[in-house]
Amino acid sequence: MLQTVSEWLWWERLWLPANVSWSDLEDGEGRVYAKTSQLHAALPCALCLLLVRYLFERYLATPLANVWGIRDSVRLTAEPNPLLENYFRCRARAPSQVDVRSLCKKTSWSERRVQVWFKRRRNQERPGLRKRFCEASWRCVFYTFAFVYGVLALYDKPWLYNLREVWAGFPRQSMLPSQYFYYLLEMGFYLSLLLSLTFDVKRKDFKEQVIHHIATLTLLSFSWISNYIRIGTLVMAAHDCADILLEGAKVLNYAKWHRTANAMFVVFTVLFMLTRLVIFPFWLIHCSWVYPMEEFAPFFGYYFFNVMLLVLQMLHLYWAVLISRMAYKCIFSKLEGDERSDEEEDDSDSPRERDNKLSHKNGTGARDRANGH
Structure with missing residues (x-):
């Protein structure tokens, strides 16, 4: 069977013009x-x-x-949340609006907070x-x-x-x-x-x-x-x-x-x-x-x-x-980067939203109050 497959794969009519065979392409007469x-x-x-x-x-x-002086931008880390992390890894990196509302009910977070979490989580995956x-x-x-x-x-x-x-x-x-x-x-x-x-x-x-x-x-x-x-x-x-x-x-x-x-x-x-x-x-x-x-x-x-x-x-x-x-x-205008690149997303929040996040039981503390992009 393997011999048949090999013969079909190297059939001369697939690779070479008519009246030309593999023997014609053997080294000789100063040709390689x-x-x-x-x-x-x-x-x-x-x-x-x-x-x-x-x-x-x-x-x-x-x-x-x-x-x-080329440095990576400082990125805000997504808050630890097993439920959102599981959704991010197993279902989608960018949830639909319907899924965002469903996740809000399960986590007791606001829509804005869930959306920012996914932006930050996606940014963590970007080079x-x-x-x-x-x-x-x-x-x-x-x-x-x-x-x-x-x-x-x-x-x-x-x-x-x-x-x-x-x-x-x-x-x-x-x-x-x-x-x-x-x-x-x-x-x-x-x-x-x-x-x-x-x-x-x-x-x-x-x-x-x-x-x-x-x-x-x-x-x-x-x-x-x-x-x-x-x-x-x-x-x-x-x-x-x-x-x-x-x-x-x-x-x-x-x-x-x-x-x-x-x-x-x-x-x-x-x-x-x-x-x-x-x-x-x-x-x-x-x-x-x-x-x-x-x-x-x-x-x-x-x-x-x-x-x-x-x-x-x-x-x-x-x-x-x-x-x-x-x-x-x-x-x-001004070219900021490669049109083909998966660019980082702006996840900046208002001061009130940041205060709410810091006071939440799942918050990450004052160490994450670094400047964003």
């Missing part, structure tokens, strides 16, 4: 082809990147945050400013390194300047060492992002981020096995260049260099729109959709690869809307 087994190195690479990230955030990003700074710093450094490496790997290649060269002689195209390490670096990074999703700052587009990472890994894996390596390297380089400015703008914004951060974000917006909404669909997807038809008849892999590119393009359109809103705030 990509192999499926080489993808196994992506997991060790991802684990190494997680270790490098930990060391970077602890020994470089954190001291830099101290130098720039602090220093964590956001360290995460953005790591991504900025990685994207910079990956983009520079991609430029060095591509600048002298003819398919960078003439996209028809992407398919010249396909799929009998020898793999270059620079291509292998570029793929390994990118696959390890996106796999590390998947492994760290539960620990990273959770944003409003969490589901879209998961879809993006899975689609990216699927595209990279498929393009490697099918020898779509040339177009794959171009797609990676087009994505990395704009992300450098995005993460850099976040870093500067957390450091309170707001004018510089806003200017960088505006430049990022222009570059994002150019690379993701112009170059990616009208150059790279066009190259992958139209030019192969001149070299070989369509096959399953051809359709699969292009559908995955379209999935990425739909995500680009979604993010373009969020980025446009943020760019508007940069230009016409």
Whole structure:
């Protein structure tokens, strides 16, 4: 049964054009082809990147945050209440108005007090400013390194300047060492992002981020096995260049260099729109959709690869809307943070409400009378 599954999975018509077999992609005559087994190195690479990230955030990003005076805001702690805590963990982080009234009856608290409790409890679950700074710093450094490496790997290649060269002689195209390490670096990074999703700052587009990472890994894996390596390297380089400015703008914004951060974000917006909404669909997807038809008849892999590119393009359109809103705030108002971030909520109370809370039998005492946000 396993042999049958393996034969079906590696059926040549799924991965390769007609009249091309796996035997045609065996090393020889000075040519070295990509192999499926080489993808196994992506997991060790991802684990190494997680270790490098930990060391970077602890020994470089954190001291830099101290130098720039980046501190987490003081948060008011939610009062101990087993009933509300059980509701928060087992049912919902944000109760409906009907549930708030029900909880008021069970706790003998006012609606305002219950609502403030949930705001404070949600804030306790949110990452602090220093964590956001360290995460953005790591991504900025990685994207910079990956983009520079991609430029060095591509600048002298003819398919960078003439996209028809992407398919010249396909799929009998020898793999270059620079291509292998570029793929390994990118696959390890996106796999590390998947492994760290539960620990990273959770944003409003969490589901879209998961879809993006899975689609990216699927595209990279498929393009490697099918020898779509040339177009794959171009797609990676087009994505990395704009992300450098995005993460850099976040870093500067957390450091309170707001004018510089806003200017960088505006430049990022222009570059994002150019690379993701112009170059990616009208150059790279066009190259992958139209030019192969001149070299070989369509096959399953051809359709699969292009559908995955379209999935990425739909995500680009979604993010373009969020980025446009943020760019508007940069230009016409003040950008306070990432539009995608799950921001802290203002839970400030009136003096009377604070006095009532302090006098309640479940109150936490004068030690919680610290200033809020």
